[in-house]
Amino acid sequence: MLRTTLCTLAALFLSASVLVAAEPKGGKADKPYAATIVKVDAAKHLLIVTTKTPAGKDVEKSLPIKAGVQLPDVQLGSTFTVVEEGGKVIALRPIPKTPAAAKTATVKQPKPAANDPAKARLARAKAVLAKADRAARIAAKMDKGRATALQGATTRLAQAKTAAAKAVQERDAAIRLARTKVAAARVAQGQLIKAQVAKAKAYKAKVRADKFAKAKATTAKAAARHVGQAKAALDKAVKGKVAAVKKMRHALHVNPTKSPAKTPATVKQPKPAAKAPAQTAIPTTPVKGNVPAKAPVAKAPAAKPPTARAECGKAKVATRVAKARLARAKAVLAKADRAARIVAKMDKGRATALQGATTRLAQAKTAAAKAVQERDEAIRLARTKVAAARVAQGQLIKAQVAKAKAYKAKVRADKFAKAKATTAKAAAQHVGQAKAALDKAVKGKVAAEKKVKEVSH
Numbered sequence: 001m002l003r004t005t006l007c008t009l010a011a012l013f014l015s016a017s018v019l020v021a022a023e024p025k026g027g028k029a030d031k032p033y034a035a036t037i038v039k040v041d042a043a044k045h046l047l048i049v050t051t052k053t054p055a056g057k058d059v060e061k062s063l064p065i066k067a068g069v070q071l072p073d074v075q076l077g078s079t080f081t082v083v084e085e086g087g088k089v090i091a092l093r094p095i096p097k098t099p100a101a102a103k104t105a106t107v108k109q110p111k112p113a114a115n116d117p118a119k120a121r122l123a124r125a126k127a128v129l130a131k132a133d134r135a136a137r138i139a140a141k142m143d144k145g146r147a148t149a150l151q152g153a154t155t156r157l158a159q160a161k162t163a164a165a166k167a168v169q170e171r172d173a174a175i176r177l178a179r180t181k182v183a184a185a186r187v188a189q190g191q192l193i194k195a196q197v198a199k200a201k202a203y204k205a206k207v208r209a210d211k212f213a214k215a216k217a218t219t220a221k222a223a224a225r226h227v228g229q230a231k232a233a234l235d236k237a238v239k240g241k242v243a244a245v246k247k248m249r250h251a252l253h254v255n256p257t258k259s260p261a262k263t264p265a266t267v268k269q270p271k272p273a274a275k276a277p278a279q280t281a282i283p284t285t286p287v288k289g290n291v292p293a294k295a296p297v298a299k300a301p302a303a304k305p306p307t308a309r310a311e312c313g314k315a316k317v318a319t320r321v322a323k324a325r326l327a328r329a330k331a332v333l334a335k336a337d338r339a340a341r342i343v344a345k346m347d348k349g350r351a352t353a354l355q356g357a358t359t360r361l362a363q364a365k366t367a368a369a370k371a372v373q374e375r376d377e378a379i380r381l382a383r384t385k386v387a388a389a390r391v392a393q394g395q396l397i398k399a400q401v402a403k404a405k406a407y408k409a410k411v412r413a414d415k416f417a418k419a420k421a422t423t424a425k426a427a428a429q430h431v432g433q434a435k436a437a438l439d440k441a442v443k444g445k446v447a448a449e450k451k452v453k454e455v456s457h
Contacts, residue, residue, distance in 0.1 A: 030084040034095060037074050043142075047071070047089050049082060063089045073131065118441040122434035129427035136424045139417040146406065146413040153399065153406040160392070160399035167385070167392035174385040178378040181371070188364070188371035195364035199357040202350065209350040213343040220336035227333050230326035237322040241315035248308040 035049035038060060045065045050058045065071065066088040074080060074092065083091040 030086075032081045032083045032093065034079055035082045036079050037076055037092075039076065040071070040074065047082075063087075065089050076134070118434065118438040122431065122438050125427065125430040125434040129424065129431050132420065132424035132427040136417070136420040139413065139420040143410070143413040143417045146410040150403070150406040150410045153403040157396075157399040157403045160396040164389070164392040164396040167389040171382070171385040171389040174378070174382040178375070178382040181375040181378040185368070185371040185375040188368040192361070192364040192368040195357065195361040199354070199361045202354040202357040206347070206350040206354045209343065209347040213340070213347045216336065216340045216343045220333065220340045223329065223333035223336040227326065227329040230322065230329040234319070234322035234326050237315065237319040241312070241319050244308065244312035244315040248312045251308040 033051065035051045037047070038050055039048040040046075041048065045067070047063045047065055048060065049063065050060045053059055063082070063084070064087070066085065069090050071089070071092050079095055081093040081095055082089060083093065
């Protein structure tokens with residue numbers, strides 16, 4: 001009896017404490033309503049319930065549990081009155097019994113037999129076992145969810161590793177390509193500089209060739225002018241010679257007694273003696289002052305006119321001189337023409353070289369521009385690939401962190417499942433002990449009843 005009384009008082013104390021904890025603390029609560037409990041997610045502080053709409057349809061919704069609120073232990077599928085405050089659950093109240101149930105509850109029950117404590121112990125053990133089984137199922141479900149999450153995190157980590165490796169490979173390839181293009185651009189720039197230098201040299205050589213050609217052309221013109229002058233002098237000398245010959249023939253025709261063999265041109269004539277100048281008397285007139293008197297000037301003898309034969313000789317000499325001068329002028333002209341032709345050929349070669357240098361310079365400019373463009377594109381591609389590799393590395397780090405979290409959650413879920421399994425085993429042991437105690441109490445009761453009958457007999 002004492003044990004039964006103590007168990008009843010303990011049950012009343014626990015139910016009173018649960019009802020007190022379920023009452024809302026402070027604040028104005030919303031209008032309560034009835035709902036069926038579907039799931040209690042303690043990790044996320046969520047309460048999943050189903051309610052009836054005015055049309056009679058079941059609607060499932062998730063309600064957050066207010067921080068600091070302790071809800072009573074409920075069985076899934078049971079109906080409670082949900083009390084909310086600001087959209088959050090603050091209490092769960094059991095629905096009161098119907099009047100018929102209350103009436104039947106007031107009916108006097110027979111006094112408990114001697115084996116009632118064993119039955120109560122068995123009932124409590126069964127309740128604990130049911131609760132432990134339910135917790136074990138929830139823990140197993142959570143463990144399964146954590147395992148699925150861990151598997152997903154592992155898969156995402158493997159994908160992130162593959163993507164990061166691919167991004168790094170593409171980044172390295174883009175960097176190598178960019179380096180190659182930079183080197184090619186440098187080579188193209190060097191070739192462009194060489195082409196510019198070659199063009200400058202060819203241009204200078206062309207300028208020098210032009211100047212040399214102009215100088216040689218000027219020399220050739222001067223030589224041609226000299227040849228013209230020599231020809232004119234030769235023509236003049238020939239004309240003078242012809243005139244002197246005509247004059248000499250005319251003189252011979254007029255005075256035929258003179259033999260041509262004794263002309264001054266063929267026979268040396270003795271030089272006439274130089275005549276002494278006539279002595280003039282110096283006047284003895286007195287000198288006025290310091291100025292002497294003027295002396296009389298002696299007149300030079302008049303020169304004899306040249307003979308026709310001398311003029312003919314002079315004309316012949318002039319003709320020979322003119323011919324020699326013309327020959328020299330022609331030689332100079334030929335040399336100048338030959339030099340002009342050589343210089344013209346050199347000038348043509350310099351012009352061809354300049355044209356080739358200009359063409360190569362244009363090609364080098366095009367190649368350098370193309371190389372610079374490819375270099376810039378390669379650099380932009382390398383920068384893009386580097387940024388993509390950084391993003392992939394960040395995603396890989398996130399995936400590693402997510403996998404670590406999932407692994408920790410899986411470990412916690414395993415520990416929780418093991419703990420709940422251990423609790424379920426302990427509850428099963430308690431149920432077995434309670435059954436054994438009940439069987440022992442029943443056997444004791446039967447033995448006591450037999451003994452009472454024997455005593456009464």
